[in-house]
Amino acid sequence: MAFDVESLAEATSGAIGALVSTTILYPLDTCKSKYQAEVRAHHQQKYRNISDVLWEAISTGQVISLYQGLGTKNLQSFISQFIYFYGYSFFKRLYLQKSGSKTIGTKANLIVAAAAGACTVIITQPLDTASSRMQTSEFGKSKGLWKTLSEGSWREAFDGLGISLLLTSNPSIQYTAFDQLKQRLLKRQLKEKTGTEPSPVALSAFSAFVLGAVSKCIATFLTYPAIRCKVMIQAAKYDDDGDDDETKTAQLKHQKTVSGALYSIWRREGLLGFYKGLEAQILKTVLSSALLLMIKEKISKTTWVLMLALRRYLFTTRTRLKSA
Template sequence: MAFDLESISEATSGAIGALVSTTILYPLDTCKTKYQAEVRAHNQQRYRNISDVLWEAISTRQVLSLYQGLGTKNLQSFISQFVYFYGYSFFKRLYLQKSGSKSIGTKANLIVAAAAGACTVIVTQPLDTASSRMQTSAFGKSKSLWKTLSEGTWSEAFDGLGISLLLTANPSIQYTVFDQLKDRLLKGQLVNQRQTESSPQALSAFSAFVLGALSKCIATCLTYPAIRCKVMIQSAESDDAVRDEAQLKARKTVSGAIYSIWKREGLLGFFKGLHAQILKTVLSSALLLMIKEKITKTTWVLMLALQRYLFTTRTRLKSS
């Protein structure tokens, strides 16, 4: 039972952290996504900086549209983080049980994180695609989740699945770096507890924030070109976008996205919006991990209380 409790505790803490951080940073995420999705020659760009997206929303009195797709994004974030943290905790404990080791090495940690990430991507890809289309729609013209998904075919709901699976390297790198740094930081602070079930050790809020920011920054820089291509593939078509159907379909493939960026923006185009991506993802991940670390003990205690309540109830029913 302890096995399941720890996995569920990790998953719940991670999901709540994702929900809070996503909501706080959503306007920044919308501006970043719209900026990344635009692929034009330098003299034809609608947005020269990420601040231009914000100014457009303000000047057109569509500030609330910066939150378009928030519900879908929160749903996707909650489910993805729950699945990821549950899968990560599950596979990690399974590896330790099968190997008989007391700790997990870097290589094994990468494999475990990648497996959890792949499961997460497959489960949440339609929601990820829908949220990207909502964010990149013209301000005030975003559609509901059902309409967004029902407009195209079922396969289109999985646009960018291949590159999303490739990007599982991002959280794999992030959480591996975070876990390794966390273990080193807590190594001298751990106190042997002989209780049957003890609450997990937790970082301070500041330490979790710094380690989360550092680990995510490293992962983002390494995988950014793929992130830019993914946004292009999943983005909604604007009114002044390319109207040729063949070109539109070509841009919805990885090779087409790469060619389009190279042709119109050159090599530096693959890193357009990197600063905004780092700012958003670093803050988001740092907040997520900070919140997760601070509520892990509370979640653990609640899970233990629930376990004892269910055990007591079951015992009473059997004795009656």
């Protein structure tokens, strides 16, 4: 039972951290997504940089539209982070139990993180697709979750699933780096810890923020071309070039493939196009990840203690009922 309590504590604290960080940084995320989704030759680009997206929202009186899709994104973030942290904690503790080791190595950590990430992606992909479509739609014209998903087939709701599975390497790299750095940083503190109270040792808020930022920055740089392709696939629309409907349908299907997205970037923007919006992505993801991990570290001990108290309460209640 202690195994499940700690996994639930990790999952709950991670999900709450994701919810808070997503809400705080959502306008930046919307600007980033709209900027990434645009694929045009340099002289035809509507947005020269991410600030142009923000200025469009301000100049057209659509600042509130920077929050379009926030509810769906928060739902997706909460569910995905809960599943991820629960799965990550569960698989990691299972590995340690089966192997008899006291610590988990880098390779095993990567496999565990990838397995947890794959489970998360498969379950939450429709929400991810819907939130991406809402963010990249015209300001003031975003539709609700159900209407966004019902416009296409369920197969289209899983647009980008393959590349999303590939991108499980991103959190795998991030959390592996974070865990390894965290273990080294807490090594002395764990050795000096006294007493018999079985409570986890937590990082300081500043340390968690820095480690979260560094680990996410590395992961984002390595996986960015795939990140941009995923946004393009999920937000793919007809090009306004006067072609007939049959040609546009074929074009759209091509745009919704990884090869089609890669070719479109290469043809219209060149090699540097694969890293268009990297600065905005790093700024958003680093801040989001750092905030998430900082919040998670600060509330995980409290969550763990509350769940331990709940377990004891339920055990006591069950014992009393049996003896009555």
